[in-house]
Amino acid sequence: MPLKLTRTNIIQTRDLARYSRELRTWQSEVRGMIMTIEDFENYPWPEEPEEVADLTYIELLDKHLPENMGVDRWSCRRRFRAC
Numbered sequence: 039m040p041l042k043l044t045r046t047n048i049i050q051t052r053d054l055a056r057y058s059r060e061l062r063t064w065q066s067e068v069r070g071m072i073m074t075i076e077d078f079e080n081y082p083w084p085e086e087p088e089e090v091a092d093l094t095y096i097e098l099l100d101k102h103l104p105e106n107m108g109v110d111r112w113s114c115r116r117r118f119r120a121c
Contacts, residue, residue, distance in 0.1 A: 041090050042084075043084070044082050045071060046081070047065055047066040047071050048063060049063070049066050050062065050063050
């Protein structure tokens, strides 16, 4: 489930390729979005969870799973559990 968080570590430069797209954009591999406490405090956090992710599939699972049954998901070496 992709998250819709504001990226603050984007790099843009002129596209010098033969079939140019004017600008090239990519995420910095040197600097993360949040690297200090100050970055964390100044980050434009969304007010509601719905602003961050499309919860349609989670809501669908919640509606159709039997009571006391949950979902486990492993992503990026982290475990997410919804029960």
